[in-house]
Amino acid sequence: MTMTRDPEVADAAADRPPRPPSDVPAHRKRRRTPMTWLRGGGLSNLAFVAPMLVVFAVFSWGPIVQAVVMSFQKTNLVSPPVFVGIDNFVRVLSDPNLGTAVVNTLYFALLALLFGFPLPLLLAVMMSEVRRGKGLYSALAYLPVVIPPVVAVLLWKVFYNASPDGVFNTILGWVGIPPQPWLQSSATVMPSLVLEATWAAAGGAIIIYLAALIAVPPELYDAAEVDGAGIWRKIWHVTLPQLRGVLFIMLILQVIATSQVFLEPFLFTGGGPNNATLTILLLIYRYAFQNSLGGAYGEATALSLMLAIFLALLSWAYFKLTERWSTN
Amino acid sequence: MKSSRRIAIAGVTALAVAGALAGCTSGSGSEDGTLELRVATFPPGADQAAYDAFTEQEAQFEEANPDIDIVGVEYEWTAPTFAAQLAGGSLPDVFTVPFTDSKTLLENGQLADVTDEVEELGYADKFNPIILEEVTDADGRVFGFPRQAYANGLHYNRALFEQAGLDPDSPPTTWDEVREAAKQISEATGKAGYATMATGNTGGWQLSVQADSRGASLQTANGDGTYTSTIDDDATRATLQFLHDLRWEDDSMGATFDLDWGTINQEFAAGNVGMYTSGSDVYTALVRDFGMAPDDYGLTVIPTEDGGGVLGGGDIAVMPPNLDDATTAAAVKWIDWYYMQKLLDEDAAVADAKALSDAGQAVGTPVLPVLDQATYEESLTWIEPYVNVPLDQMAGFTEGIFEQTPIGEFKGQTQPIYALMDNLVQAVLTDENADIDALLAQVDADAQALLDQ
Numbered sequence: 001m002t003m004t005r006d007p008e009v010a011d012a013a014a015d016r017p018p019r020p021p022s023d024v025p026a027h028r029k030r031r032r033t034p035m036t037w038l039r040g041g042g043l044s045n046l047a048f049v050a051p052m053l054v055v056f057a058v059f060s061w062g063p064i065v066q067a068v069v070m071s072f073q074k075t076n077l078v079s080p081p082v083f084v085g086i087d088n089f090v091r092v093l094s095d096p097n098l099g100t101a102v103v104n105t106l107y108f109a110l111l112a113l114l115f116g117f118p119l120p121l122l123l124a125v126m127m128s129e130v131r132r133g134k135g136l137y138s139a140l141a142y143l144p145v146v147i148p149p150v151v152a153v154l155l156w157k158v159f160y161n162a163s164p165d166g167v168f169n170t171i172l173g174w175v176g177i178p179p180q181p182w183l184q185s186s187a188t189v190m191p192s193l194v195l196e197a198t199w200a201a202a203g204g205a206i207i208i209y210l211a212a213l214i215a216v217p218p219e220l221y222d223a224a225e226v227d228g229a230g231i232w233r234k235i236w237h238v239t240l241p242q243l244r245g246v247l248f249i250m251l252i253l254q255v256i257a258t259s260q261v262f263l264e265p266f267l268f269t270g271g272g273p274n275n276a277t278l279t280i281l282l283l284i285y286r287y288a289f290q291n292s293l294g295g296a297y298g299e300a301t302a303l304s305l306m307l308a309i310f311l312a313l314l315s316w317a318y319f320k321l322t323e324r325w326s327t328n
Numbered sequence: 329m330k331s332s333r334r335i336a337i338a339g340v341t342a343l344a345v346a347g348a349l350a351g352c353t354s355g356s357g358s359e360d361g362t363l364e365l366r367v368a369t370f371p372p373g374a375d376q377a378a379y380d381a382f383t384e385q386e387a388q389f390e391e392a393n394p395d396i397d398i399v400g401v402e403y404e405w406t407a408p409t410f411a412a413q414l415a416g417g418s419l420p421d422v423f424t425v426p427f428t429d430s431k432t433l434l435e436n437g438q439l440a441d442v443t444d445e446v447e448e449l450g451y452a453d454k455f456n457p458i459i460l461e462e463v464t465d466a467d468g469r470v471f472g473f474p475r476q477a478y479a480n481g482l483h484y485n486r487a488l489f490e491q492a493g494l495d496p497d498s499p500p501t502t503w504d505e506v507r508e509a510a511k512q513i514s515e516a517t518g519k520a521g522y523a524t525m526a527t528g529n530t531g532g533w534q535l536s537v538q539a540d541s542r543g544a545s546l547q548t549a550n551g552d553g554t555y556t557s558t559i560d561d562d563a564t565r566a567t568l569q570f571l572h573d574l575r576w577e578d579d580s581m582g583a584t585f586d587l588d589w590g591t592i593n594q595e596f597a598a599g600n601v602g603m604y605t606s607g608s609d610v611y612t613a614l615v616r617d618f619g620m621a622p623d624d625y626g627l628t629v630i631p632t633e634d635g636g637g638v639l640g641g642g643d644i645a646v647m648p649p650n651l652d653d654a655t656t657a658a659a660v661k662w663i664d665w666y667y668m669q670k671l672l673d674e675d676a677a678v679a680d681a682k683a684l685s686d687a688g689q690a691v692g693t694p695v696l697p698v699l700d701q702a703t704y705e706e707s708l709t710w711i712e713p714y715v716n717v718p719l720d721q722m723a724g725f726t727e728g729i730f731e732q733t734p735i736g737e738f739k740g741q742t743q744p745i746y747a748l749m750d751n752l753v754q755a756v757l758t759d760e761n762a763d764i765d766a767l768l769a770q771v772d773a774d775a776q777a778l779l780d781q
Contacts, residue, residue, distance in 0.1 A: 077415035078438055096774075162583035184585050185758050270527045272586055273758035274751045289411045290529075291744050297415075 071301040088302035092287075098303075100275050101283040107190055108265075108279060109258035116198040117254060121247070123202065124209030125235060138210065142203040149200060153267040156196045157183070160268075183269055186276035193264040193277060201257075205250060209243065216242040248322045255318075256311055280307055362397040365658045367666070368423040371404035373617045381687035388679065389665055396658045405643070406528065414438065421651060422659045424475065424643040427462045428742040433646070434463065434471040440647040443470045445660040451672060454699045458736075463644050475667040477642030477696040478607040479734060480537045480630055481725045482506070483614075487624040488602045492516035499628040499724050503542070503570060506603060506631060510580040513602035520582025521602040522574055523595065524753060528588040531753035532746030533737075536639060537605050539564040540735050543634035547738035547745075547779075555740030555779045559749065560772035563634065568764045572756040585757040593618050605630055607641065608725060611717055612690040622717070627694070628724025629732055637733030640696060671699055674710045681714035692717045694726050696734075741778045748774050 071088055075081035092098060127137045144152065159167040160182035169179040182192045220238045229237065240247070262281035265271055271278040271286070278286075280303065288300035370378050379400075386398045401420040410429075413419045425433060433439050446452045455474060463472040486496035492513040500506040510521025525534045536546055544563030548556045575581045587595065593610060595601045597618035608627065614620040630638055645663045647656060669676035681691045692715030697704030719726065738745070748771045755762040 076436065079436060164583075166583075179583075181583070181758075184583060269586060272527060272750070273754040274762075286747075290747050291411060295411050 067301045068305060070297055071305045072298070074298050076295075077297060084298065088296075088298040089306070091296075092299050092303045092306070095283075095299075097275065097278060097283055101278050101280045104190070104275075104277060105259060105261065105279045108194060108261050108277075109255060111191060111194040112197060112254065112258045112261075115194060116201065117251065119198060120202045120205035121209055121243075124206045124213060125239060127206070128210060128213040138207065141206045144200050145203040147200075149263055150267060152200055153196065153264065156199075157268060160192055184273065186273055189269060189273065189276050193268055196268075197261070197264050208246065208250065212243050212246040213239065248318075252315055252318050256315065259307070259311055362395055363654055363658050364397045364399055365422070365655065365662060366399045366401050366420040367659075367662055368403035368420045369400040370402065371613070371617065372402050374402075375616055377687045378616055378689060381683050381689050384683045384687070385666065385680070388683075389662065392665075393658075393661060396661065398662065417648075419648060421655055422645060422647055422662055424645050425472075426643045427459075427474075427641050428737050430463050430472060430644055430646070431739060434465050437649060439471040440649045440651060440656060440659075441469050441471055442473070442647070442660065443468075445656075446470050446473070449660075449664055449668075451668070451699075454672070454703060456698055456700060459642065459698050462642075462736075463646075472644035472646035473663050473668060474642060474698040475645045475663075475671075476609065477640060477698050478609040479638045479640040479696055479729055479732070480534075480605055481608040481627050481694075481729075482603060482605055482630050483596065483610065484603045484626040484628070485596065485599060485601065485624050486626045486721065487599060487621075488513050488517055488519060489626070492521075492602075496626055496721075499626060500603075500631065501628075502631045503633065507570065507574060507578065507580075510574055510602060511578045514578070514580035514582075517602075519600050519602060520584075520595070521578075521580035523581060523584075523587060523592055523601040523604045524571060524757075525587050525589060525592050525604075525606075526753045526757060527586050527750060529743050529746040529750060530588045530592075531751075532749030534605055535564070535567060535749050535753050536737070536746070537630065538570075539567045540639045541630045541632045541636040542566055543636040547740055547775075549739065555738070557745070557772050557775040557779055559745075559775055560768040563636070564752075565764060565768060568752060568756050568768070571753065572760075572762065572764070575757050576760045581757065585754065596620070599624065608694045608696075608729070611693045611722075615690055623721075625718065625721055626724070627722040629728040632732055637735040638729070639735050639737060641737055642696070642698065671707055672703065677707055677710040678714070681711040685714040685716055690717050691715050692719060694719075694722055694729070696729075741775070741781075744778050745775045748778075 070081070072083060072085060073081040074084045074087070123141060127134060127141070130137060147155075161167065161169070162179065162181045162184045163169065164173065164179045166179070166182075168182065172178070172180065181188055183189050216239060220242070221234055224234045224238050260281050261279050262285065265277040265279050265282050266285065269277045271282050284300045284303050284307075286295075287303065288295040288297055369382055382400055386400065389398060390396065403420060403423055405423075405425060410419075410425070430439075452470070456477075459474045459477055460470070463474060464470050482499065484496070484499055489496040489499075489509070492509070493516065494509055494512060500509050506522060513519060513521035524538070525531050536544075539546065539561075540563075542563035544558075544561055544567075546557070546559050546561075546564070548558055550556060571581075575585075582600065584591075584595070589606070592601065592604055592606070593614055596604060597614050597620035611625060611627065614625065615622055632638065645667050647659045647663075651659060665676070670680040671677070684691050691711060692708075699707075752767055752771055755767050756764065
């Protein structure tokens with residue numbers, strides 16, 4: 001018997017017990033030649049894929065390659081670029097603002113992890129226990145995600161008005177808490193940003209957790225109940241272990257997303273006050289666009305490249321570390 | 329057969345996608361053979377009356393030049409958007425840039441050389457030479473048309489002055505009086521008595537304005553193309569201390585400290601700010617774009633102390649260097665007609681003032697002359713019947729400005745250094761214990777590092 005790529009034959013073969021791969025010697029496989037590729041519909045496959053390939057190449061892979069090249073150049077995108085070796089990287093690494101940006105980004109990521117990671121999980125578990133109106137709660141939880149981010153930030157900016165008449169300050173006033181400076185103080189600005197970011201992103205995570213919770217076999221809860229487990233022990237010993245895979249994925253996605261936080265500091269504060277919310281991505285933006293006369297695009301792409309490499313390594317290390325935990 | 333049908337379908341699909349992609353690119357020429365010229369109009373947010381006035385002017389121009397089709401493009405110079413538009417090639421064919429950018433742009437080859445056109449139009453020698461210098465390179469070539477200049481002034485809200493028991497016809501003349509008035513306004517009305525811009529490079533710009541008025545010189549040109557930063561001086565320190573004290577001792581600056589040019593205008597027009605410093609020409613935007621009641625507006629000169637002067641600026645009408653000859657010629661015609669003739673020619677000045685006045689737009693907002701003083705003063709008499717701005721509420725400025733010493737913005741790395749100075753303003757307004765000496769020393773060092781690049 002020879003291997004075939006015909007789907008009908010393949011379906012028929014799937015009904016038979018699988019044979020170990022070693023049963024088929026390599027030399028007996030049909031050699032793939034351009035002609036077999038052509039007869040197998042390769043050309044039409046290619047024709048179908050080509051538009052997407054072109055779109056990805058032009059709008060995604062091309063710019064990535066161009067950014068890598070640009071990180072070794074001095075250019076204002078108008079005059080011809082000059083190759084400068086690793087000068088851009090050296091300049092970025094010696095910029096005192098880089099340290100501030102890294103610390104601020106880590107601070108944002110930490111706060112987002114503390115508040116933003118457990119909250120959706122908690123809400124999802126609570127919502128999964130609700131017997132009636134689950135759809136309504138899901139819709140309400142997801143609503144902030146539907147609101148365009150710029151609109152949401154502008155709305156929250158109004159809420160954060162630091163005068164005693166501001167929305168939040170008025171609410172705090174009802175319970176006797178004095179007006180807070182929110183965005184107008186280095187101390188309170190970052191938690192304010194995280195609060196809005198958590199509100200904006202929680203809905204998406206809740207939906208994912210809800211979907212994962214449905215997949216938890218109910219008999220596990222029944223068994224736990226027979227063993228006398230209460231609600232918290234059921235969550236700890238059944239729900240969380242069953243969600244482990246999803247939790248790990250959500251955690252790394254959140255770390256990657258918060259490392260690239262831009263929207264909130266850009267729209268709320270522009271990095272202020274006094275660089276208290278200057279994040280890595282905002283620094284990249286500043287390199288590129290703060291100077292109206294054509295920015296330091298080389299430095300901007302150099303820092304982007306370093307961040308991308310760091311996040312890729314972090315993701316790889318994370319998956320290596322958690323490989324066993326998430327499968328066991 | 330099956331395979332060839334697949335190929336045919338795939339081919340058709342690919343062609344359709346390719347066609348759709350090709351359809352994304354736009355054509356530039358008009359179908360009726362006229363030349364399409366994209367020109368900058370107003371910042372986003374301008375009211376309908378402004379566009380009505382522009383449409384009227386556009387029609388007048390097109391009647392005189394039937395081969396040119398004017399297309400107005402919304403445009404506002406801001407540091408980040410300008411850099412992106414410049415790099416992306418999406419600027420209009422005619423746009424304006426501030427003096428701070430003109431030198432570097434022309435040195436980078438990013439502006440069209442218009443020396444011959446300026447000479448041909450015959451008013452090369454009419455320009456105020458100090459202003460023309462802003463758009464002239466080392467070889468004497470000219471790269472734009474200075475179209476408007478301004479000096480910074482102290483804008484104040486007459487209604488808030490009255491509510492605080494202050495006389496709106498006797499605005500403050502010293503910084504101490506500004507502080508006292510701010511405190512009174514804040515205590516009487518609960519609004520910010522005084523505010524200052526702090527973000528998007530405007531914090532540095534206005535810190536520079538206020539420090540210069542106290543005698544600061546923030547940068548020294550060494551004459552060999554290099555500059556020395558002198559931000560760390562007593563006048564800058566006094567300015568920061570002044571802001572700190574207004575904020576923390578008097579509590580007379582309200583609760584919002586992240587204002588920029590747009591938002592401070594918005595707050596002022598809404599009656600939430602008693603006083604602030606900005607360009608003298610901002611009245612038009614306050615009324616047109618931010619809905620301020622003209623009766624509430626007041627303008628006077630910035631207090632000057634210790635040999636200080638008033639910082640001025642302005643903008644120039646320019647074109648990108650890559651336009652073809654026909655578009656360049658059309659662009660020059662437009663600049664001459666739209667921006668320059670109303671400064672030079674009585675009929676054009678009257679027509680422009682009438683169109684603006686009919687559309688309810690401001691006529692007569694105080695500016696500084698870009699042409700010689702005599703031409704400027706003569707032009708004011710032409711448009712006198714159409715002036716609709718409350719000039720008597722601006723008397724403090726119009727009567728005092730020519731007695732003040734004009735100062736230009738520093739030339740080296742202007743915008744990036746303004747960005748650094750933003751942090752100084754933000755620090756003293758948001759941190760009661762901000763160490764002004766340490767902050768100044770740091771920003772001075774950072775500015776010098778930028779200048780040494």
